Amino acid sequence: MSRMVTVHLKPLGSAVELPAGAPLADALVVFGVEFPCGGRGRCRGCRVRVIEGSLAPTDADRARLSAAELAEGWRLVCQARPETDLVLELRQWSGLVLADETAFPFDPVEGLGVAVDIGTTTVVAQLLDLTNGRILGTEATINPQARFGADVMSRISMGTTPGGRARLTSVIREAVTGMIGRLVHGAPAGEPVRRAAIVGNTAMHHLFLGFDVAPLASYPFRTPKLGTERFRGAEVGWKGAAAEASACFLPNLGGFVGSDILGVILATRIHESPSFVGSADLGTNGEIVFGGAAGIVVASTAAGPAFEGARISQGMRAAPGAIDRVTCEDGRLSAHVIGGAEPQGLCGSGLVDAVACGLSMGAIAPSGRMAAGDMAVAGPVSLRQSDVRELQLAKGAIAAGIQILMKQSGKGAGDVGTFFLAGAFGNSLDVANARRIGLLPFPMETVKPVGNAALLGAKLGLFAPEGGGPLFDSVVSKVRHVSLEQDPEFQDLFAELMAF
Amino acid sequence: MVFLRGQNDVSRENAEVEEDMADLKLLHDAVLNGKRKDAEALTQKALDEGAEAIAILEKALIPAMNTVGERFKAGEYFVPEMLVAAKAMKTCMEMLRSRLKAKDYKPLGRVVIGTVRGDLHDIGKNLVKMMLEGAGFEVVDLGVDVSPEKFVEAARQNQAQVVAMSALLTTTMLAMPDTVKALESAGMRKDVKVIVGGAAATDAFAKEIKADGYGADAYSAVELAKSLIGKK
Numbered sequence: 001m002s003r004m005v006t007v008h009l010k011p012l013g014s015a016v017e018l019p020a021g022a023p024l025a026d027a028l029v030v031f032g033v034e035f036p037c038g039g040r041g042r043c044r045g046c047r048v049r050v051i052e053g054s055l056a057p058t059d060a061d062r063a064r065l066s067a068a069e070l071a072e073g074w075r076l077v078c079q080a081r082p083e084t085d086l087v088l089e090l091r092q093w094s095g096l097v098l099a100d101e102t103a104f105p106f107d108p109v110e111g112l113g114v115a116v117d118i119g120t121t122t123v124v125a126q127l128l129d130l131t132n133g134r135i136l137g138t139e140a141t142i143n144p145q146a147r148f149g150a151d152v153m154s155r156i157s158m159g160t161t162p163g164g165r166a167r168l169t170s171v172i173r174e175a176v177t178g179m180i181g182r183l184v185h186g187a188p189a190g191e192p193v194r195r196a197a198i199v200g201n202t203a204m205h206h207l208f209l210g211f212d213v214a215p216l217a218s219y220p221f222r223t224p225k226l227g228t229e230r231f232r233g234a235e236v237g238w239k240g241a242a243a244e245a246s247a248c249f250l251p252n253l254g255g256f257v258g259s260d261i262l263g264v265i266l267a268t269r270i271h272e273s274p275s276f277v278g279s280a281d282l283g284t285n286g287e288i289v290f291g292g293a294a295g296i297v298v299a300s301t302a303a304g305p306a307f308e309g310a311r312i313s314q315g316m317r318a319a320p321g322a323i324d325r326v327t328c329e330d331g332r333l334s335a336h337v338i339g340g341a342e343p344q345g346l347c348g349s350g351l352v353d354a355v356a357c358g359l360s361m362g363a364i365a366p367s368g369r370m371a372a373g374d375m376a377v378a379g380p381v382s383l384r385q386s387d388v389r390e391l392q393l394a395k396g397a398i399a400a401g402i403q404i405l406m407k408q409s410g411k412g413a414g415d416v417g418t419f420f421l422a423g424a425f426g427n428s429l430d431v432a433n434a435r436r437i438g439l440l441p442f443p444m445e446t447v448k449p450v451g452n453a454a455l456l457g458a459k460l461g462l463f464a465p466e467g468g469g470p471l472f473d474s475v476v477s478k479v480r481h482v483s484l485e486q487d488p489e490f491q492d493l494f495a496e497l498m499a500f
Numbered sequence: 501m502v503f504l505r506g507q508n509d510v511s512r513e514n515a516e517v518e519e520d521m522a523d524l525k526l527l528h529d530a531v532l533n534g535k536r537k538d539a540e541a542l543t544q545k546a547l548d549e550g551a552e553a554i555a556i557l558e559k560a561l562i563p564a565m566n567t568v569g570e571r572f573k574a575g576e577y578f579v580p581e582m583l584v585a586a587k588a589m590k591t592c593m594e595m596l597r598s599r600l601k602a603k604d605y606k607p608l609g610r611v612v613i614g615t616v617r618g619d620l621h622d623i624g625k626n627l628v629k630m631m632l633e634g635a636g637f638e639v640v641d642l643g644v645d646v647s648p649e650k651f652v653e654a655a656r657q658n659q660a661q662v663v664a665m666s667a668l669l670t671t672t673m674l675a676m677p678d679t680v681k682a683l684e685s686a687g688m689r690k691d692v693k694v695i696v697g698g699a700a701a702t703d704a705f706a707k708e709i710k711a712d713g714y715g716a717d718a719y720s721a722v723e724l725a726k727s728l729i730g731k732k
Binding site: 367392393485491496499 | 575576578579580581583617618619620621622623626644645669670671672702
């Protein structure tokens with residue numbers, strides 16, 4: 001029996017036990033520690049402070065943390081293998097995950113239903129009473145695959161290694177099984193879960209279902225597994241009241257654009273729209289949709305990581321300590337911090353605001369150049385030249401994707417009746433600032449945040465007649481997936497739209 | 501026979517030389533600032549007035565692209581600025597190409613470049629190509645989705661000194677060691693320098709796959725290529 005060490009977490013008040021010398025990362029992912037680079041020691045996202053006990057600094061610690069930080073006890077969790085008991089400073093990740101409470105028309109059915117949105121970063125599940133549409137419970141958690149990489153490609157890379165795919169599949173299934181178990185625990189006793197509807201992008205879909213991800217690893221990124229998948233809950237590990245549920249993973253739309261975007265389309269009713277409308281889900285994968293009842297085009301830009309802080313020097317997800325709003329008045333910046341705590345970093349909406357302020361204050365030139373160096377935002381948080389460049393790359397890609405999809409539909413920005421912003425980032429994004437930095441070319445009144453439209457779409461799928469088949473097929477048949485990098489105009493547009 | 505030149509002739513010559521140099525400075529600035537049409541017109545003017553293609557290349561174009569690289573390194577220039585400057589330079593190079601060939605102009609070195617098998621990202625690769633050309637290299641661009649065999653064949657056919665590979669995805673960079681092995685199998689590994697780049701690659705990765713170097717960006721790639729073939 002190997003010697004165990006105990007790691008206490010304060011002010012959380014929890015403790016974890018693990019064998020001495022074992023990786024600490026595995027034990028801490030559930031507490032919300034972020035691993036933007038997938039635990040490779042290439043970023044600073046997983047840093048925590050040791051307040052009691054000692055943890056020898058590794059080469060990666062020395063490369064990523066300053067001497068002052070090391071002296072204060074900061075270490076990278078991804079490199080940590082404690083040999084002795086420790087006390088770490090760790091605040092609880094609070095569920096700033098977007099659920100959905102939108103009312104929608106439906107035909108009542110017997111029993112309970114579960115809707116799940118498996119996002120690349122966060123997973124949300126809701127339990128519904130199918131007789132009256134009431135939400136009986138909501139569960140949210142960080143996608144445990146994040147431990148292996150913030151972005152889809154790093155997980156696909158792992159998924160092509162022996163054992164890698166199995167590990168990725170088992171951690172996400174465990175998480176979903178756990179969420180459903182907790183939801184059912186709080187529901188009327190004895191009521192079975194009759195149905196489940198799941199949405200997620202193509203990579204999340206493949207990893208949950210245990211499909212080969214090699215087709216998604218390289219050009220032409222075409223997988224044979226696009227269709228609706230139906231299975232019993234027990235087949236993916238669900239127990240008790242959910243074991244016999246008729247579960248359905250909605251169909252994917254093409255490339256990396258998956259059933260979550262089908263969910264967005266269903267929720268926003270783009271497929272029924274008589275006028276030309278669009279949407280963007282600016283999460284990890286940046287999916288864009290344009291069209292209406294006559295036809296729909298979709299594409300993904302994979303520009304998300306910049307907005308979620310992975311390559312921003314002090315970037316972080318929207319969690320306590322993240323600056324999510326920045327305003328400027330008379331040349332002075334004011335920042336709002338989630339949870340009211342000390343500012344630790346910038347999340348997506350805070351980054352967009354900070355850059356918009358920098359532009360109006362002249363600290364950032366239209367080319368993106370910061371002639372006067374770093375721009376202080378609040379406390380220890382500053383905006384650096386490299387941060388602005390990362391944002392330029394991300395917004396250039398999204399802006400170019402928007403232009404190309406509109407062009408392929410024979411339309412321009414003025415033709416778009418409504419532009420829906422889906423996802424948590426879309427919800428917190430300041431639209432005026434998004435326009436200011438050139439991310440969105442639409443007038444303010446056109447842009448509508450729609451929250452977790454993917455989850456709402458899953459719920460609509462839950463109630464759809466005949467298991468949803470006819471509805472899903474009718475939408476999928478209208479959708480054309482576009483590969484942006486194959487458009488000859490993409491490169492020039494991308495470069496041109498990087499400027500502010 | 502001896503022709504005596506009068507004062508007027510000499511001062512006219514000096515004035516012409518100054519004017520030529522002023523024109524080359526204007527061309528240099530046009531390229532640096534990405535003014536493609538101005539650069540095109542100034543190149544034509546210089547050629548019409550008898551300037552040597554080699555002089556235009558070495559006194560205006562290459563120094564301009566060198567400054568572009570320095571400004572990029574300093575954070576002043578970013579992708580858009582580099583691209584427009586590179587486009588201006590490319591236009592001028594096209595105009596000089598046949599004359600350079602006629603004079604048997606020898607490039608700094610020959611590079612074969614491409615984005616690896618399974619990967620389509622090429623903006624970075626195109627920037628590296630433009631910067632290499634701007635530094636005086638001759639570059640054979642194999643495009644995207646390039647198999648190891650294609651890299652080897654192109655390196656052989658063009659007698660390239662450098663094979664440059666780009667990959668953006670963690671999944672596709674695995675084609676890079678395959679190319680190194682293919683060069684070894686073809687008995688060519690000793691004759692070429694292999695450099696890698698792209699967001700997925702790192703210095704450690706380059707060492708691991710026994711490449712000769714890693715370039716973090718277009719400017720570093722040029723410096724790397726130059727040092728590997730022994731030029732400053």
